[in-house]
Amino acid sequence: MSFLSPELVERIHSRAADVDRENVFPRDDLADLRDAGYLTAFVPAEFGGGGLTAEELCAEQTRLAEAAPATALGINMHHIIVGLGRHLVASGVESGRQILEGAMAGEIYAFGISEPGNDRVLFGSTCTAVPDTSGGYAFSGLKVFTSLSPVWTTLLTYAQDDSEPDGPLSVFALIDRDDPGVSIKDDWDTLGMRGTQSQSTLLRGAHAPRHRILQRVAPGPSTEPVVFGIFSYFEVFLAATYLGIGNRAIAVAAEKVKTRRSVLHDDVYANDPDIRWRLAGAAVRMNSATAEVTLLARDLDEGRDRGNLWYPQLSAAKNAAAEASIYAVDQAIRATGGSSYSNSNELSRLYRDALAGLFQPSDQESLHGAWANVVLGPRT
Template identity: 45%
Template sequence: MSALSPELLDRIRSRAAGYDRDNAFFAEDLDELRAAGYLAPRSLLETARDQRRLAAYAPATALGINMHLVWVGVARVLHDRGDTSLDWVLADAAAGELFAFGNSEAGNDLVLWDSLTSAERVDGGFAFTGTKIFTSLAPAWTRLGIFGKQTAGEGAESGPRLVHGFLRRATPVTPIDGVETLDDWDTLGMRATQSNTTKLDGAVVADADVSRFLPVGPNADPFVFGIFSNFLLLIGSVYAGIADRALELAVEAARRRTSLKNGGAAYSQDPDIRWRLADAALALDGLRPELEGLASDVDTLTDHGADWFRHLTGAKHRATEAARTVVDQAMRVAGGGGYRSSSELARLQRDVLAGIYHPSDTESVHSTVAGALLGPL
C-alpha cells in the first residue's frame, strides 16, 4: 500500500515552488515522508510507481529521495539473491536513517568502473580522499555511500581494486573528520535536492561498513546490478512523473485557452493542438509497461543475462528523452503563459533537463547497445 496519501501529495506540491524559488532543501517534505514510512524498504515495482506519483507533485523532492531509495533497493536486491551483507541497510532505512549517494566524480565518465578517489588502508578501515559531486540529500543524510580506488596495501597486492562503503553520522549536523560539504548547489532546475559537492580528505569508512571490493572495470557483480537496476529504473520513473504532470497541465491549458481565429472556441477543439497532445501522450504511454515490467523482473529475479544492462540503460534513456518531448509539447500548448517564471510548466521544463546528466548518458547508452549487438571495439 502506498504511503503517499492525496493529502500528503497536495502538501508536498504546495511547497515545491517555494523550495525552487529559494534554492532550499525539501526539509518539510522529508520530515513528512519519513513519518509516513516512505523511507522503509519495499519492492522495486512499488517504489517505482510511487516515485512516479511523487515526481508529478514535486520533481526535486522525488529526485532527492531517489538516492536513498536506490541504496535501500541495492540491499533488497542482494537479500533477495541470498546475500545478507547489506541487511543492516534495510534495518537502518526502516528505522528512519537517510542514505545518500556519493559516487559521482567530475571527469569520471567510467562511473562505477573506476574512481578518481583514493582508498587507503588504515587501522580499522579505509581512508577516502577525493571529491564527490551531485551528492543529493547533502544537508540531511546520516549514511553516505561512497567508493574509491585502492592501489597499494593489504588486498591490493595483485593490482588496484575498488572499495565501496558507507560513512556514518549520528545526525545531519554531526561533523565527520575529513568530510566537507560545500554550499555550491545553484542550478537551473532540481534545486531542492541540494546536491552539494562533498570533499573527502582522509574520511574513514570502518571495516564493518565496507560493502564491496570489486575489480577495476566492468563487471556483473550483484552489488553493481543492484545499483544499476534501482538507479536507472527509479530515475526513469521520476522523469516519467514529470511528463505525467506536464501533460495534465497541457490538457488544462487547451481547455482553458480560447482562439479568436476560431470564433472563441477552446484550443481543445483545434485539430493541431489535439494532434500535439495526442503525440505527447503516445510518447508517454510506452514508459509505464517498460519501467514497471523491468522493475517487476528485478523483484522476481528474472534472468535477462547479458541483456540486463542494455534493457536498463535503454529504459532510462527512453524515459528521460520522452519526458523532455512531452514537456516541450506541453509548453507549446500552454502558450506564452507557460514561459513565465511563476509557471509550474516553466519549472518542469527546467527540472526535466536534468535527466540528460544522470548516468547513463546518451553516449554511454548507445555504446552499451552497440556492444550488445556487435561486441566490443
C-alpha cells in the same frame, strides 16, 4: 499499499514552487514523507519495513514526481541505497543487512558515486581508498551531485584501492556524516532540480571501518551484487521519477487548453487538431516509456535473468523516460502558448527539472556505446 495519500501529495505539490524559487531543501516534504513511513517503504517486511516491490515503489515515485520533481529525485537516492541493501542480502552478502537496519533506525542515505569528469561513473573511481591495518579504509576525493546534502546521515560511496598486487579494486562503503574527513560544499545553484540540494562532498581521509565495507570488486560492469544492485535500482527509480514530470506536464497542458481560446477559430484550443496531435503524441511517448520501466522493475522483483542485456536495457529505460519527459514538457509548452514562458508557470519549472535527465547516468553516449557492443560486438 500506497504511502502517498492524495492529501500528502497535494501538500507537497503546494510547496514545490517556493522550494524551487528559494533554492532550498524541502524539509517539510521530508518530514511529511518520514511521518508517512515512506523512507522505509522499500525495506522488506521481514526487517520491519513497508515491503513494497520495485514495481510498486516506481509507481509511488512517479506520483511523487508529479507533485514535486526535486523532492522525488532527492528521496530517490535514499531508496536506491535501500534497494542495494535488499539486493546484497538476497545475494547472500551479509554486509547489506546494516543498510536495511539503518533505514529502520532512521538513517537517511546519500548517493556518493559521481565524480567530476569521470564518465566511468560506477565502473571505476578517480578517488582513492587506502586500507588500514584493521580492515577499514580511508577515502579521499571529490563526489558531486550528492542529493539530500542538508540532511543525509550516511553516505554510500566508493573509491579505488591500488594496493592490491593483482590489480586495483573498487571499494564500496558506508561513511558517517560526522566523520571529520567529510565536508560538504555549498555549491548547488542550478537550472533545475534545485530542491535536491545536491551539494558536492569532499572526502579527506574519511574513514569506513571494516564492518562498513560492503564489497571490494574489480572495476567495471559486472554481476557483482554491489555493482548490479546500485546500477539496477538507480536506473529504474530514476526513470520512474522522470515519468512523473512528463505526466504532470501533459495534465497541466490539458487543463490549460480546455480554457485557452483561439480568437481566429472562436473555440478552445482543446478542439484544435494540431494541439490535440501535440498532446496525444506526448502521451504516446510517455505510455511507451512507462511500459518499459514497469517491465524492468517487475523483472527485478522476480529475479529474471536477462543475461548481458540487463545493463543496456536498464540504461535504455532511463533514457526513454528522461527523453520522453523532455518531449512531453516541450509539447505541453508549445500547446499552451507564451504564458508558459513565465517563471511563475509550472511548466517552466517542469521544463528546467526535466533537463536534469540529460546529465544523469547513463547518458546517451554511454547508452549507445553499450548497445553498439550488443549489436556489433566490441570495437576491434
